[in-house]
Amino acid sequence: MNDQVSFGYTDVAPEEKTRRVGAVFSNVAAKYDIMNDAMSGGLHRLWKDRFVKRVKPQPGEAILDMAGGTGDIAFRMAERGAEVVVADINQDMLDVGVERAMKRGLTGLTWSCQNAEDLTYIDKQFDAYTIAFGIRNVTHIDKALREAHRVLKYGGRFYCLEFSTMTWPGAKEAYDFYSHRLVPQIGKAVAGDEESYRYLIESIRRFPSMPEFEQMIRDAGFARTKVEPIMGGLVAIHSGWKV
Template sequence: MSETTDQTVSFGYSEVTPEEKTRKVGEVFSSVAKKYDIMNDAMSFGMHRGWKDRFVRRVKPQPGENILDMAGGTGDIAFRMADRGANVTVADINQDMLDVGAERAMERDEAEGAGSLVFSHQNAEAVTFAANTFDAYTIVFGIRNVTFKDKALAEAYRVLRPGGRFFCMEFSVTDWAGFREIYDLYSMHIMPRMGQVIAGDADSYRYLAESIRKFPQAPEFERMIAAAGFVNTKAEIILGGAVAIHSGWKI
């Protein structure tokens, strides 16, 4: 079922027009861009690094293949895949995030045999690349901020070659009793305070916490991936659903 509507969409716990959501999400990531990776370390107690390593192992990037890393602005996932020899196009709707990634790319020491990196300003709902272009499509902690997720999934399917693979890692709510209450307290109350202290921006991290709660749980999102045309879909659950790695293939 399409998410499109002529009325309103969710921006955290608020209801706004689609155009307003796009603008507001852009403001959030422009605000946090320079502190984004530091905040990831602080908010996840460094666990995001292990999750990202695990994600890339699932993707299995190969030397010479072409991968589109959507919403990958600061390059965390792209660098890992390029180090394995893949040619990665880092795409993001937010130019400030792309600028941070490009700066990091210039500063890093590339591994021998590393693939190429290209940074491209893109809207996940309307990608400018031709159909059947990429061997893999990745999106990490980004699709929950897309206004119409069904459009983004359709675009992911379109730009992949037959046999191409889709991988997404995203936050949601956890099913673990006990941990769920701690996670809720942490995400809704402590995260915004950390955002204020570290990034000088509590409101953006309050939105990010709310967006996690609004994102579909793994079974529902897996159904959305299948509805876009992907087969052999799978959801790998981490921390009782607080994080999930989704995958599917285009045939």
């Protein structure tokens, strides 16, 4: 049991979680962006804008956008002149991103199938590492954080956008009802996949609290860590620096 990790509310072997998460995102890839709008009422666009504003991508910077899948974060950073590598463990998600980039006429992005826990990049290669709504799906979060630290240059920055634990009284209960009862039904109606979206909601509930995750970032070697809750902690931006 000590070797097991969480897949939603179920504990499974690490390799089984990796397989199941891969299946989830292969299932939802084609409808992923439509579902993001349906589940958040379009708010995810504002959260991502805010996230990229905090990252402050600069022209010519090398940025690794991990779990970048369909390109939402990478597109925003590339428009600011950054040289972005979009990495994801799921090729189906990357394929959707490449197609979206072609439709937008965006060039200069690099797409790479990568495991966040075992990146193929050399030490101290990137100026910034970003990951949005992806870290909770990693099998061993601590390994992914250490890899993020390894591939960053000294002075490099780590930014993570992720769902967290809402702390607003009243709103928390309403959100719990919405997410557990309604989101899987939206997934069934829009994407034809109720179970994948049930897992995604359960994975949010199993994710560490904001203080716990910040400590994990520090444990990976990052300094000057910070947490910025959004909407009472519905989502949060975590950051840290390699110094």
